[in-house]
Amino acid sequence: MKILICDDDEALVSMVRFKLSRENLGEVVKAMDGREAKMLLRENDFDLIITDIHMPFHSGLEITTFIRQELGKDTPIIVLSAEGLEQTVLEAFEMGANDFITKPFSPAELAVRVRRILKK
Amino acid sequence: MQTQPGYSHNGRQAADRKILSRPLNMDFDLYTEGDQEYKTELCSLMIVSLQDLQQSLSDSIQDHDPGLFLNATHKATVTIDMLADMEFQTVASDLKRDFLSADKDDQLTARARHFQKLCDSIISSLQKEIKKKDLS
Numbered sequence: 001m002k003i004l005i006c007d008d009d010e011a012l013v014s015m016v017r018f019k020l021s022r023e024n025l026g027e028v029v030k031a032m033d034g035r036e037a038k039m040l041l042r043e044n045d046f047d048l049i050i051t052d053i054h055m056p057f058h059s060g061l062e063i064t065t066f067i068r069q070e071l072g073k074d075t076p077i078i079v080l081s082a083e084g085l086e087q088t089v090l091e092a093f094e095m096g097a098n099d100f101i102t103k104p105f106s107p108a109e110l111a112v113r114v115r116r117i118l119k120k
Numbered sequence: 121m122q123t124q125p126g127y128s129h130n131g132r133q134a135a136d137r138k139i140l141s142r143p144l145n146m147d148f149d150l151y152t153e154g155d156q157e158y159k160t161e162l163c164s165l166m167i168v169s170l171q172d173l174q175q176s177l178s179d180s181i182q183d184h185d186p187g188l189f190l191n192a193t194h195k196a197t198v199t200i201d202m203l204a205d206m207e208f209q210t211v212a213s214d215l216k217r218d219f220l221s222a223d224k225d226d227q228l229t230a231r232a233r234h235f236q237k238l239c240d241s242i243i244s245s246l247q248k249e250i251k252k253k254d255l256s
């Protein structure tokens with residue numbers, strides 16, 4: 001399994017990478033901003049994408065739209081956000097996200113959600 | 121909002137302040153599962169995150185741009201939560217409120233100093249955690 005994590009917070013990316021690797025859920029590739037995320041998405045196939053909403057260059061919602069509309073892919077997407085606002089959550093789902101996690105979250109919670117989406 | 125002298129060069133400021141370590145409430149095992157190598161990596165990344173917060177606070181005050189600090193705290197949400205330091209969380213959140221209130225310059229200045237000191241203390245404690253691993 002190949003998982004893309006898009007977030008500009010190095011500590012969070014490191015935490016996600018450590019936990020998912022520890023649980024043998026797959027190889028984790030990181031993108032530190034929306035531009036890098038788009039580049040990686042154009043050039044690679046991923047089994048799961050985890051993206052923050054607030055990122056430099058392109059937001060997580062733009063990335064979600066890019067995956068669904070421009071790339072036409074149905075890769076599962078988990079959206080992360082420090083705002084659990086209902087409007088943001090609904091917008092993410094409307095754009096095609098499969099799950100939404102409000103920051104902060106525990107590594108164990110993330111692993112459970114990833115496992116469920118990947119059906120592992 | 122007045123620019124506070126000496127807050128523009130954070131490294132020098134930290135050197136000028138007396139830095140005391142602060143007990144860490146963080147549950148390292150929750151994030152590192154006992155992996156010492158990873159604990160070192162995580163501590164180093166959290167230090168960078170805290171230094172970014174300090175710099176953004178200095179820049180926000182100097183440039184009269186609250187957005188810099190607000191964005192930095194947003195970005196550091198996970199680090200702030202991992203630290204599980206109630207005082208630190210409260211001061212960070214009060215600072216955000218002060219920035220948005222035009223008539224609280226004095227309060228903002230005092231709180232900014234306090235926040236910088238808290239960051240210094242936590243950084244010092246995280247550095248000690250890294251050294252513990254190096255000594256073991």
